[in-house]
Amino acid sequence: MTAYDALIDHVRQTRALSTAAGILSWDQEVMMPEKGAPARAEQMGALEAAVHTRRTDGRVADLLADAGAEKIDRSPAEAANLRLIAHETKRASRIPADLAQAIAKKTAIAQGVWAKARATNDVPLFLPHLEEIVALRREEAAAVHEGDGPLYDALLDVYEPGMTVAQLQPLLEGLRPRLTALREAIAAKSDAQPNFSGTSNKDGQMTLAHKVAEITGYNFTAGRLDLSVHPFSSGSNNDVRITTRVDEANPMGCLYSTIHELGHALYEQGLPADLEGQPAGASVSMGVHESQSRLWENQIGRSAQFCTHLYPLAKEHLGAMGLGDAQAFHRAVNRVETGFIRTEADEVHYNLHVLLRFELERDLIGGDLEVADLEEAWNTRFERDFGLAVPDPAHGLLQDVHWSVGLFGYFPTYSLGNIYAAQLNEALRAAVPDLDAQLARGETGAVLSWLRENVHTKASVNEPGAIVENASSQKLSSEPLLTYLETKYATLFGI
Amino acid sequence: MTAYDALIDHVRQTRALSTAAGILSWDQEVMMPEKGAPARAEQMGALEAAVHTRRTDGRVADLLADAGAEKIDRSPAEAANLRLIAHETKRASRIPADLAQAIAKKTAIAQGVWAKARATNDVPLFLPHLEEIVALRREEAAAVHEGDGPLYDALLDVYEPGMTVAQLQPLLEGLRPRLTALREAIAAKSDAQPNFSGTSNKDGQMTLAHKVAEITGYNFTAGRLDLSVHPFSSGSNNDVRITTRVDEANPMGCLYSTIHELGHALYEQGLPADLEGQPAGASVSMGVHESQSRLWENQIGRSAQFCTHLYPLAKEHLGAMGLGDAQAFHRAVNRVETGFIRTEADEVHYNLHVLLRFELERDLIGGDLEVADLEEAWNTRFERDFGLAVPDPAHGLLQDVHWSVGLFGYFPTYSLGNIYAAQLNEALRAAVPDLDAQLARGETGAVLSWLRENVHTKASVNEPGAIVENASSQKLSSEPLLTYLETKYATLFGI
Numbered sequence: 001m002t003a004y005d006a007l008i009d010h011v012r013q014t015r016a017l018s019t020a021a022g023i024l025s026w027d028q029e030v031m032m033p034e035k036g037a038p039a040r041a042e043q044m045g046a047l048e049a050a051v052h053t054r055r056t057d058g059r060v061a062d063l064l065a066d067a068g069a070e071k072i073d074r075s076p077a078e079a080a081n082l083r084l085i086a087h088e089t090k091r092a093s094r095i096p097a098d099l100a101q102a103i104a105k106k107t108a109i110a111q112g113v114w115a116k117a118r119a120t121n122d123v124p125l126f127l128p129h130l131e132e133i134v135a136l137r138r139e140e141a142a143a144v145h146e147g148d149g150p151l152y153d154a155l156l157d158v159y160e161p162g163m164t165v166a167q168l169q170p171l172l173e174g175l176r177p178r179l180t181a182l183r184e185a186i187a188a189k190s191d192a193q194p195n196f197s198g199t200s201n202k203d204g205q206m207t208l209a210h211k212v213a214e215i216t217g218y219n220f221t222a223g224r225l226d227l228s229v230h231p232f233s234s235g236s237n238n239d240v241r242i243t244t245r246v247d248e249a250n251p252m253g254c255l256y257s258t259i260h261e262l263g264h265a266l267y268e269q270g271l272p273a274d275l276e277g278q279p280a281g282a283s284v285s286m287g288v289h290e291s292q293s294r295l296w297e298n299q300i301g302r303s304a305q306f307c308t309h310l311y312p313l314a315k316e317h318l319g320a321m322g323l324g325d326a327q328a329f330h331r332a333v334n335r336v337e338t339g340f341i342r343t344e345a346d347e348v349h350y351n352l353h354v355l356l357r358f359e360l361e362r363d364l365i366g367g368d369l370e371v372a373d374l375e376e377a378w379n380t381r382f383e384r385d386f387g388l389a390v391p392d393p394a395h396g397l398l399q400d401v402h403w404s405v406g407l408f409g410y411f412p413t414y415s416l417g418n419i420y421a422a423q424l425n426e427a428l429r430a431a432v433p434d435l436d437a438q439l440a441r442g443e444t445g446a447v448l449s450w451l452r453e454n455v456h457t458k459a460s461v462n463e464p465g466a467i468v469e470n471a472s473s474q475k476l477s478s479e480p481l482l483t484y485l486e487t488k489y490a491t492l493f494g495i
Numbered sequence: 496m497t498a499y500d501a502l503i504d505h506v507r508q509t510r511a512l513s514t515a516a517g518i519l520s521w522d523q524e525v526m527m528p529e530k531g532a533p534a535r536a537e538q539m540g541a542l543e544a545a546v547h548t549r550r551t552d553g554r555v556a557d558l559l560a561d562a563g564a565e566k567i568d569r570s571p572a573e574a575a576n577l578r579l580i581a582h583e584t585k586r587a588s589r590i591p592a593d594l595a596q597a598i599a600k601k602t603a604i605a606q607g608v609w610a611k612a613r614a615t616n617d618v619p620l621f622l623p624h625l626e627e628i629v630a631l632r633r634e635e636a637a638a639v640h641e642g643d644g645p646l647y648d649a650l651l652d653v654y655e656p657g658m659t660v661a662q663l664q665p666l667l668e669g670l671r672p673r674l675t676a677l678r679e680a681i682a683a684k685s686d687a688q689p690n691f692s693g694t695s696n697k698d699g700q701m702t703l704a705h706k707v708a709e710i711t712g713y714n715f716t717a718g719r720l721d722l723s724v725h726p727f728s729s730g731s732n733n734d735v736r737i738t739t740r741v742d743e744a745n746p747m748g749c750l751y752s753t754i755h756e757l758g759h760a761l762y763e764q765g766l767p768a769d770l771e772g773q774p775a776g777a778s779v780s781m782g783v784h785e786s787q788s789r790l791w792e793n794q795i796g797r798s799a800q801f802c803t804h805l806y807p808l809a810k811e812h813l814g815a816m817g818l819g820d821a822q823a824f825h826r827a828v829n830r831v832e833t834g835f836i837r838t839e840a841d842e843v844h845y846n847l848h849v850l851l852r853f854e855l856e857r858d859l860i861g862g863d864l865e866v867a868d869l870e871e872a873w874n875t876r877f878e879r880d881f882g883l884a885v886p887d888p889a890h891g892l893l894q895d896v897h898w899s900v901g902l903f904g905y906f907p908t909y910s911l912g913n914i915y916a917a918q919l920n921e922a923l924r925a926a927v928p929d930l931d932a933q934l935a936r937g938e939t940g941a942v943l944s945w946l947r948e949n950v951h952t953k954a955s956v957n958e959p960g961a962i963v964e965n966a967s968s969q970k971l972s973s974e975p976l977l978t979y980l981e982t983k984y985a986t987l988f989g990i
Contacts, residue, residue: 012537013537013540013541013544014541016534016537016538016540016541016542017538017541017542017545019534019538020515020519020538020541020542021515023518023519023522023538024515024518024519027518027522027526031526031719032734033715033716033717033718033719033733033734033735033736034716034717035714035716035717035733035734036717036733036734038733039511039514039732039733039734039771039772040734042507042508042511042772043511043512043514043515043518045508045511046508046509046511046512046515047511047512047515049508050512050545219530220528221528221529221530222528222529222530222531223528224526224528237534238528238530238531238533238534239527239528239530239531239534239535240528241528276534277534277537
C-alpha cells in the first residue's frame with residue numbers, strides 16, 4: 001500500500017466518524033426522545049474527541065510527507081486530496097488544544113446565554129460572553145493566519161476556502177447602493193403586492209413538499225424528508241436528509257424552505273461517487289452550498305414560469321390561498337417588505353442584512369470596533385440601510401445565533417451564495433435557451449443536469465471561486481445578481 | 496482526580512461511542528435511505544475501531560491497578576465497576592487482534608452465505624463457513640477460558656456472566672420430559688383452540704401498540720416506538736427505542752411483539768440514573784433481559800385477567816377478529832401448535848427448540864459433534880422431541896441466523912429468560928396478592944414497581960443469577976416455569 005493510499009484510508013475513517021456524528025445530530029433534531037439530550041451530548045463529545053485524536057495523530061503528517069515524496073503522477077482529485085489534507089493538518093497543528101477547548105467550552109455556554117438575552121432583550125447579559133468569544137477567535141485567527149491580509153481572512157477561509165477580504169469586500173459593498181435604490185423604488189409601489197390568506201393543514205403542506213422534491217429530482221432512495229423546528233439539510237452522497245417546518249398560517253414557509261433545502265441536498269446527492277469519503281469529493285464551501293439552495297429557491301422556485309406550474313399544485317394541496325391565479329401566486333411569493341429579521345427577508349433586503357453583519361464582524365475581528373459599541377453600531381447602520389429604527393435587540397443585534405457559537409466569517413457566505421447563484425443562473429440560461437418553457441411545464445431536469453455537470457461533480461477538486469468562475473465563464477462579480485434582481489422587480493412592479 | 500474516577504471517565508467515553516453505534520444501528524433498520532448501507536458500514540467500522548482502540552489502551556490496565564491500590568472504601572456499585580472493567584479488560588487482552596478480526600470478517604461473509612443457503616435449502620453451501628466459525632470461536636474460548644469446565648463456559652459467560660454448563664444443563668434438561676408430556680396432553684385436545692380471522696389495518700395495530708405501551712408505563716419522553724422488518728429494542732436509560740411490525744393478516748404478531756419489546760425497554764428505562772454510563776449501571780445479561788420481555792409478554796400479557804382488559808381494546812382497534820369474547824381472545828393468544836420454527840413457537844414448544852440448539856452447539860464447541868454431522872443430529876433430535884420430521888433445512892438447521900454470525904452460547908439465554916421470568920412471576924404474585932384483579936382493570940403499575948425495585952435498579956451490581964435468586968428468594972430452578980405452564984394449560988384445556 002502506498003503512503004497516499006494509507007493516508008486516504010486514515011482520512012476516510014476519520015470522516016466516517018464525523019458523518020456518524022452528523023447522523024446523530026439529525027437524529028437529535030428529528031427523532032430523539034426529549035430526555036435523550038444529556039446522553040447525546042456525551043456521545044457527540046466522545047465522537048469529537050475520537051475525530052480530534054485521529055486528526056492530530058502524528059501519522060497523518062508522516063504519511064503526507066511520504067506521499068509527497070512518492071514518484072507518482074497525481075490526478076487532479078488526488079492532488080486536491082493532498083492539498084486539502086495538508087491544509088487541514090497545518091491548521092489543526094497550529095491551534096493549541098487548550099484554545100480549541102476554550103472556544104468549545106465558551107460557545108457552549110454563550111449559546112444558552114444568548115437565547116436568554118434574546119428572550120429578555122438583555123444586551124448587557126450577552127456582551128461579556130461575546131467579548132470573550134471575539135478574543136478567542138482572534139487568537140485562533142492569529143495562530144493560523146498567513147499572508148498580508150487582515151486576521152479575518154483566516155476565519156473566512158474556514159467557510160469559504162481561498163476567499164479574502166480583499167476579494168470579498170468589493171463584491172459585497174458593490175451591492176448596497178443599487179439594492180437600496182431598488183428597495184426604495186419598490187416601496188413606492190408596495191400597494192401592488194398580493195398576499196396569501198387562510199390556512200392549510202400539515203398533511204397538505206407535506207404532500208406538496210414531497211411532490212416538489214420529486215419534481216426537482218431529489219432521490220428518495222438516497223434521502224429523506226422530515227419535520228423539525230428549523231429546516232436544515234445534512235448528510236452527503238447516498239444518505240442525505242432534509243427537514244422542513246409546517247406553519248398552518250404560512251404554507252409558503254414550508255414550500256420555499258423545502259425548495260431551499262432541496263438545493264443543498266441535490267448538491268450532496270450529486271457529489272462524485274468515486275471520490276466519496278475523500279476530501280476532494282466533499283462539497284466545496286458554504287458559499288457554493290448556499291448558491292445551490294438559493295438558485296433552486298429563487299431563480300427557479302420563484303420564477304414566473306415555475307410558478308405557473310406550482311400554482312395549481314399548491315392550490316390542490318393547500319387550498320385557494322386567497323389568490324386568483326398563477327400570476328397572483330408569483331407576485332405573492334415575491335413580496336418585498338422591509339423588516340428587521342434576516343431570516344424573513346426577501347431577495348432585495350437579504351443581502352443588506354448580510355452586509356451589515358459582515359462589516360460589523362470584520363471590524364470586531366480587526367480590532368476596529370469594540371464589543372461595547374456593537375449595539376450602537378448595529379442600530380445606526382440599520383437605520384441608514386433600511387430606513388427603520390431597530391425597536392429592540394431581539395429585532396437587532398440579538399436576532400442571530402451565529403456570533404454566540406463563534407461563527408465569525410460565516411455570514412458573508414450567504415451573500416456569496418446569492419452572487420454565485422446569479423452567475424450560475426446566467427450561464428444555465430445561456431446553456432438551456434428554452435428553460436422557461438421547461439419550467440412552465442414543471443420540468444427541471446435540465447437545471448439539475450447542468451448543475452451536476454458544472455458544480456456538483458466538481459466537488460472540492462478546485463477552490464470554490466474557481467468552480468463558480470469556470471461554471472459561469474466569468475470572474476466573480478455582483479453584477480449578475482444586481483441585474484437579475486433589477487430586471488425581475490422591474491417586471492413585477494413596473495419600475 | 497482519583498485513578499478510579501479517571502478510569503470511570505475513560506470507560507464512560509468508550510461506552511458513549513458504543514451507544515452512538517447503537518443509535519446508528521437503530522437508524523439503519525428504521526430510518527436510513529436504502530442506498531445508505533455502504534456508508535453506514537464504514538461508519539460502524541470506524542466506531543468499532545475507535546471503541547477497540549480505547550478498550551485496549553494500556554491506560555486502562557494502569558488505571559485499574561492504580562484504582563485497586565487506592566485506599567478508599569468502595570460502594571457495591573464501585574466494586575462492581577472495578578470487577579466488570581477488570582473482567583472485560585482481561586478478556587480483551589487475551590483475544591489476539593488477528594483472531595478478533597478473523598471472526599469479524601468470517602461472520603460478515605457467512606451471514607450472507609447463510610441467507611442464500613436458507614433461501615435455497617443448500618446446507619452444503621453453508622457448512623464449510625460454519626466449520627470455520629466453530630473453529631474460530633473455539634480458539635477464542637480457549638484463549639479466555641478459566642476454571643475446569645468445558646470450553647463452552649467461556650462463550651456462555653459473554654451473554655450470561657457467571658453461568659456455566661454445570662449449572663445450566665440440569666436447569667434446561669429438566670424441562671424436556673414434562674414439556675414433552677404437556678405437549679402431548681394438549682395435542683389430544685387441540686380441537687378446543689379458537690383462532691383469529693379477518694385482517695386489521697396498520698393504523699389500528701399501531702394505535703393499539705401505543706396504547707399498550709402507555710398501559711405498561713413505557714415512558715415516551717425517554718423512548719420511541721417505530722416500525723421495522725424485525726421487531727427489536729435498543730438503547731438505555733433516557734433514550735430507549737423499540738420497534739414492532741405490522742402484518743394485516745396477523746394483528747397478534749404486532750401486539751405481542753410490542754409487549755415483548757416493551758419488557759426489554761422498561762428494563763432499560765428503569766436502570767439506575769446515578770450509574771448511567773457505568774458498567775455497574777448496565778443491564779446485566781441476555782437472560783435477565785429476556786426474563787423481562789417474556790414476563791410482560793406471557794405471564795402478564797397472555798394472562799386470563801389482562802386479556803379481559805385487552806380484548807375490548809383490541810376489538811376497538813383491530814375489529815372483531817372472529818372472537819366472541821375475552822375468554823376466546825385469551826384462548827386464541829395461547830394456542831398451542833407443534834411447528835418447526837422457533838420464533839413462531841408457543842410457550843410449550845419454545846424451550847424445546849432452545850434445548851435442541853443448546854445441546855448441539857455445546858457438542859460442537861466441545862468437539863463431541865462434527866459440523867458435517869450437524870444436520871442429521873438436528874433432524875433426529877427434532878423428530879424425537881417434536882414428533883415431526885423436518886421437511887427441509889429452512890425449517891430445520893438453517894432457520895436461525897445466530898450461528899452464521901458466531902453466536903454460540905447465546906441460545907440458552909432464551910430459556911434462562913423463561914426460567915427467570917417464572918421465578919420472578921411467583922415472587923411478584925406473592926408480593927402483590929391482588930395482582931389478577933389489577934390486571935383485569937388494566938393496571939400494571941404494581942408489576943413495573945416490583946420489577947423496578949427487584950431487577951431494574953439492580954443493574955449489574957451483582958451477577959445475573961444472584962439478582963434473580965435475591966428477587967425471587969429461591970435458587971435458580973426450572974420448577975416455577977414448569978408449574979406455571981402445567982397449571983396454565985391445565986386450566987385452558989381441562990387436562
